[in-house]
Amino acid sequence: TNAAGIDRYTALVSVEERLISPTITTPPLSLQTQVGESFNLMCVVDGLPTPQVMWSKDGAMLSTDTRIIVNDSSVSVSNSDITDSGVYTCTARNLAGVVSHSVLVTVFEELVPISFTILPESVSAIPGEDIVIDCQASGFPVPTIMWGASDNFTQRVSILEN
Numbered sequence: 001t002n003a004a005g006i007d008r009y010t011a012l013v014s015v016e017e018r019l020i021s022p023t024i025t026t027p028p029l030s031l032q033t034q035v036g037e038s039f040n041l042m043c044v045v046d047g048l049p050t051p052q053v054m055w056s057k058d059g060a061m062l063s064t065d066t067r068i069i070v071n072d073s074s075v076s077v078s079n080s081d082i083t084d085s086g087v088y089t090c091t092a093r094n095l096a097g098v099v100s101h102s103v104l105v106t107v108f109e110e111l112v113p114i115s116f117t118i119l120p121e122s123v124s125a126i127p128g129e130d131i132v133i134d135c136q137a138s139g140f141p142v143p144t145i146m147w148g149a150s151d152n153f154t155q156r157v158s159i160l161e162n
Contacts, residue, residue: 020095020154022047026088028075030103034111038078043090043101045073051092058086080107112140 001007026044033039045051053072055062059091062070077084089102118136125131137143 007064013068018048019094019096020046020048021092022051022092022099024090024092024099027101028088028103031114032106032108033080035081035107035109037080037107038076039080039084039104039105040077041075041088041103043073043092045090045092045099047092047096048096049094051094054091054093056089059089062088082107082109082116106141108122108140112138114139114143 020092023046024043026042026048028041028043031039031041041055043053043055045053055070055075062068062075064070067078067080075088085105085107088105089100091098091100114137116135116137118134120135121131123131123133135145135147137145
């Protein structure tokens with residue numbers, strides 16, 4: 001507008017949403033549980049637009065039924081049985097991309113006591129020399145072997161897994 005008059009022009013303005021690829025900020029964790037117990041897998045995701053989350057087990061899409069509740073951030077299984085064992089995958093997808101994270105769930109029928117299959121043996125060494133002490137155990141759920149020392153040499157201990 002000015003002293004000579006008014007003129008108009010219309011233009012289209014479009015605002016595009018910024019795209020951010022999905023990320024899994026809190027991935028599900030592998031777990032072991034006993035038949036009849038309940039378990040829950042969490043998968044917290046981020047991205048723009050908000051990613052759609054899908055769950056699968058051993059490559060087949062999971063859906064809610066009488067024992068399994070599936071939602072965007074979790075899978076809850078009640079009264080678990082052996083058939084619930086498998087690889088569970090959380091997949092997050094949006095316009096910017098896709099990301100997945102898989103975990104192993106093991107449902108066992110009974111506890112198996114720990115049994116050492118290889119016992120550690122005493123070792124003599126001179127200062128500065130590397131040593132290897134082997135120890136293996138079986139059981140179910142799979143046992144965790146923990147090492148300790150009678151003095152403060154623990155900062156120089158490396159744990160090697162088979």
